[in-house]
Amino acid sequence: MKIDINCDLGEGVNIDDCVRDAVLMGFISRCNIACGGHAGDDATMALTVANALKHNLAIGAHPSYPDRENFGRKSLSLPEERLLQSIAKQIDALSDIAARASTTLDHVKLHGALYNDAEADPKLAQAIVAMLNRCYPQLTVLGLANASMEQAARKLGQPFLREGFMDRRYLNDHQLAPRSQTGAVIDEFALCRQQTMCLIRGETFSSIEGKPLRFTVDSICLHGDNPQAVHIAARLHQALYEADIRICA
Structure with missing residues (x-):
């Protein structure tokens, strides 16, 4: 078996943050690079792209609401x-930097x-997928399995990867439980591993409300902003290896 592991990177403010990100790259197969909306600038984008190429990662844009003050979380x-227009501007910014590194965006x-x-x-x-389909038909959309972006992408014929989360609990309708809800974030590795394997x-596996859920995904998200991200990534990498599951984009 095989699975794609993706991580949001380039969200720091300096070169030291990019160096920390690079350590994670050995354990993943795909990176989503902040491109100016909530974080990231020309320097962090260029260095993150360069490091991703060294690790043979699939490189994608990670656009957000144009809101650096709230880190795109509002x-x-x-x-x-x-x-x-803001989403397109962010994608174009990273695409231009990727082109200067003789590569292209994947997703x-x-x-x-x-x-x-x-x-x-x-x-x-x-609306978002229609814009992507019109302006970036070659880009695969990475989005939540069983939700609106997947439905829109299927309808318009845009390539799509179904994303799952190892460290977030799900509601009964397959949406992610909001971080404000008690127990929404899984902080015990054994439980992260169990949900990943399922x-x-x-x-x-169980929703946060106790309902049995069962579906598959194409990619698992590893949160790079977790202080224990490198430790979690290494343990997950080892667990997948022991289960004979190969990590690849």
């Missing part, structure tokens, strides 16, 4: 056209509040 009420994954809002709102998801193998 929902913004923006006119649709302005939001779509796009929304960040933070924009990710959650698009997955919960079919109209917003449709998502890869299509085995049953």
Whole structure:
């Protein structure tokens, strides 16, 4: 068996943060690089792309609401056209840097509040995917399995990867439990490992409300901003190896 492991990177503020990110790259197969909306600038994008190439990672854009003050974790009420222009501007910024490194982007994954809002709102998801389909038809969308972005991508024929989370609990409707809900974040590695294996193998696991859930995903998200990210990544890498599951994009 095989599984893709993705991680949101380039979200720091200096070169030292990029060095820390590079340590994670040995344990993943895909990176989503912040491109100016919530974090990231030309220097961090260029260094993150260079490091990703050294590790043979699939490289993607990680656009967000244009809100560096709140790290893209606050929902913004923006006119649709302005939001779509912001997303495109962020993708273009990283695409230009990738081109200077003689590579191209593989995918796009929304960040933070924009990710959650698009997955919960079919109209917003449709608008975003329609723009991506029009302007970036070659980019695969990485989004939550069984939610609005997947539905919109399937409808428009945009390539899509179903994402699952090793360290987040799910609601009964397959949406992620909000971080504000008690128990929404799984901080025990044994439970992270168990949920990861269930998502890869299509085995049953429990929602945060105790309902049995069963579905498969194409990619597992590893949160790079967790202080224990490198430790978790190394342990997950070893656990997958022992289960004869290969990590690849």
